[in-house]
Amino acid sequence: MNDKPLRASTRTSPTSGVSHTESQFGLLRERRFAPFFWTQFLSAMNDNVFKVGFTSLVTFQAARFAGVDPKTAAFLISAIFIVPFVLFSATSGQIADKYDKAVLARLVKSFEIVVMLVGGAGFMLHSAPLLYACTFLMGVHSTVFGPVKYAYLPQHLDSHELVGGNGLVEMGTFVAILIGTIIGGAAAGASEHGAMLLALACIGFAIAGRVASAFVPKSEASQPDLRINWNPVSETWRNLKLAKQDRTVFLSLLGISWLWFVGATFLTSFFNFAKDVLSANPDVVTVLLATFSIGIGTGSLLCERLSKRRVEIGLVPLGSIGISVFAIDLFFASHRIAPAGHLLDVGEFLVALPHWRILADLFLLAMFGGFYSVPLYALIQARSQPTHRARIIAANNILNSFFMIVSALMALALTSYGVGIPGLFLTTALLNVVVAVYIYSLVPEFLLRFIAWILVHTFYRIRLVDAGRIPSHGAAVLVCNHVSFVDAVVIMAESPRPIRFVMDHRIFRTPFVGWMFRHAKAIPIAPAHEDADMLERAYAACARSLDEGDLVCIFPEGKLTRTGDINPFRHGISEILRRHPAPVVPMALRGLWGSVFSRHEDAQWPRPIKRGAMTRLTLAVGEPIAPEDATPAHLQDAVSALRGARR
Template sequence: MSDQPLPAASAPGRAPREHPSQFSLFRERRFAPFFWTQFLGALNDNVFKVGFTSLVTYQTARFSGVDAKTAAFLISAIFILPFVLLSATSGQIADKYDKATLTRFVKTFEIAVMLIGGAGFVTHHAPLLYLCTLLMGVHSTLFGPVKYAYLPQHLDDRELVGGNGLFEMGTFVAILIGTIIGGAAAAAPVHGAWLLAGVCLAVALAGRATSSRVPASPSSQPELRINWNPITETWRNLALARENRTVFLSLLGISWLWFVGATFLTSFFSYAKDVLSADPDVVTVLLATFSLGIGTGSLLCERLSKRRVEIGLVPLGSIGISVFALDLYWASHGIAPTGRLIGVAEFLGHARHWRILADLFLLAMFGGFYSVPLYALIQSRCQPTHRARIIAANNILNAFFMIVSALMAIGLTSLGVSIPGLFAVTALLNVLVAAYIYSLVPEFLLRFVAWLLVHTFYRIRLVHAERIPEQGAAVLVCNHVSYVDAVVIMAESPRPIRFVMDYRIFRSPVAGWLFRHAKAIPIAPAHDDPAMLAKAYDACAQALAEGELVCIFPEGKITRDGELNTFRHGVTQILERTPVPVIPMALRGLWGSVFSRHADAHWPRPVNKGVMSRLTLAVAEPLEPGAATPEALQSIVAELRGARR
């Protein structure tokens, strides 16, 4: 959508660039001009929409035939209607033509749109302003696939999350500034409408100027024949997105976030006026707090995810959204009307209002944790040749969800549900939707468990983790120290791993459910179940043939004394059928933890270890399959582990 953040994906064939931090991208032309073009576009969207909404909410008498209670929801619905009608076509255009050229065209169109909007402001002509809202939706529909397809051509893998976080941060800083400017201009007693018209036109001109410095971004599929039928192409784009189940469900997850966000953002004017008895300046404070929360969460994502696509943050984000949305409902319950509109100073003088601001900030921050990894996941796992059309499918779904959000809000408020009640309904729906998505793609929950473990109990030091291949088949071999070895390795891997695990683990209701859905491969000794053993080798061969990572613990059991058990010949059996590189690894520091078999390791404190224990995952150079004998692997793993267990 117009003010969504731009995810970045890897650019194949380009050597990774090293940066001290994500902010160093601002010094590079491949990033900065496009960032500021997007920033100014999001800023203008919000100056216009906030200014328009504020005027019709607090100066309803000047706009004939406008219902102040539903105006904000109607503006939102009109703005996103073009996403339903035109996203499929705009996705094809972005795949077919140079994105820099398209960017400049869209920014020129924005200038014309803002001339129409300016005329609507100065004449207080609601139909003209609704027309401008529709055209701004067209502008954003055209630009959406362009911006999502641009950065993957210019950023590499290590810049994925950082670039994504910067764009989301920049978007919501733009929302913050646009909210302040739009609200302040609309509140001006004499020339508010003229101020709004002038600011919107000036920002559009600035956006066109920055777009002139965007570097060339050649077409990803210049031979594409555009299907101008929006209905058939919309269906084709949705079918294209469904080819990758994880990508499609991630699209649904993002669209649900826009349902939640639209519900809250479009409710703030009525919430401030009818619940808090506050003036438009307080609306600005609420929107600013929400925007700062999103920006903070987005920037924290790079640190929390260690510069990779960490989808374990997605469940964390959804939990936080529901928790703080419900607390916002409770904090808003029972506020007595004052009979007058209070200003910012009086609003900030009440402790309950600070709780409301804290809930908004934290809700939005967890929204950042939720959205950044999902955008990056989609960009990293869909084919570059039709990336823009996948984004078009995303915009179609986003638009549909936001329209449903507006209709739900209008329907519930017309039935007498209060704005805080609307927040509570949204929070509870978020729980149901999150549970549904995570049940379909347990990879999110597994990564969340892994991320939570390594950020709660352990501080992990990685030694040459870049040797774990990001593409292609390989067998990972590691020592077996504890019950959480697989979870720790999973948390530090750049991609999913098929673990070969003792069949008895699958008898556990929780661990069994998680690892079954993670496609772990159960294995049994030949004397216990020869058929299961043969089936396990077949599954390993199929996984490797499909280019996946397979991890095996060749000791066959968790150590009881901290020392390595003798490596068995399972690795040899796997490599005889599918010769692939072998990556030896070693875990240090887990022996003696509560998850190990150390005799004195009892909860809650591991023996000789603090709550945040230090451990190391060391990775050796890949071995050719012929050199990966059990004896050679055990020697390498023992050397990697060293004296520390």
């Protein structure tokens, strides 16, 4: 892969005039991102100091809380926290679209200070009702902050920064969870002053978050004239209908919500998993949560490098596969744990080798969860209309809350029927397989991008030259030289958005490749002397696609090269442009000639996996050409110049 775009350097946006860093970590030095990052970081940390402290106290010191069942308390706390998302998400989405997001962030953080004063009183008095009330109010706080948080990012980041920015937010969130878990668990474990330490920590972090929010820059309202509908039922329904207008966005919302189902099931099970399965004390819960958090953070940060700073939804199926594989292995690993006669401390836990398999499964499961979530969040932000973005995020929160409540109810039901925590993990892993198959069958774009990404990045080390010239929005025709049978796959893997390829009709008869390109909505074409009707249908399909603002890619040579040289460009491109004039983007592939996928007589298989031995190829993209200038001869000259001497 080309590492050049990932080096730390700066550039200036032609639209905003703001200096932009080329490394995602550089965003942490910029005011447009850093104050927002620390505000949400402290918010996530405080949530977990409170929830982990509360959960730890009622699980391991149940006698001090009258009427609390330690086996179900963790699931009940999770459910209470989520209820406000169901009740108020629709309203909070409207508020985030109507008002300045920086002002809303400051109001929310002021509210958090009041809430934590209530929680502090609950800790000091060992009052379960007060702590449950505080849990609900913190849910209200997060409900209002959620749409602000995710609608803020695309307002202040360029499209190529969205994956890196979301990766930092996801990493920061789970590092905050880790730190909050450590602080909450340690404070709850302090026998004499635990309640006071928890109270002081929660109030202190709320104040720190309010200070950070004061530096968040002004964020103009997306739709200041919006009239707020205060009816949560009708507005929830309206938000869901709004989200369903874009099928891919809506199913991405469902995909994220499902991840919250999976994550909630695991995170809320850790206390009972440690106590009942691993025979471990609360400090080991911190180790489990730390492993999970570091895994999510690692996966989230790797997304930018793996996706080359664009929204790469091909990582989503990879993530779902990894989640199921390692969740299933966690089930089998749990059955190899022999019960101990006492609760193990951290040192005793880490000495036993079977426990390292548990930790490895948790880390890898969470890392693949990062691969899964970051591209989905970036996709939603990139494809949602700016005027409705916060309400789309609110719809996401509604779905998230519903899935998390179902997760808690499923866990309560299964445990009441005697299913252990490992059985709960296995059930979740198998359900994840079913959900993944369902979503990818409805939106093949995810699976196709995954297949293209795997094939290309297994065999090739690709260098991109001016790939930013491929339009991120609007209609355009891409033209490229035709060197091999995998040209379309390479271009598909490196494009920032879906492409409709014009392909020889015979390729659709091939079982796997035909299935792949049919689901990619490729357009079959035949010469006039073979099937004049099919040729006319192909031109009509190209015109419709361009009318709808899609990218259409054609190989004007009409056939694979047998010599490595570019064949003469045919006049089909002129007919496409006659029906719908659109900018034409010339592209050239270098390095595929001589591979087994080409017609080279001494063709060789590319060498996979090992980075230093991978076959190098280049995809070069030229300046767009106006349709009136895009003659076959001019386009052939442009593609030849991009390809150069290397074939």
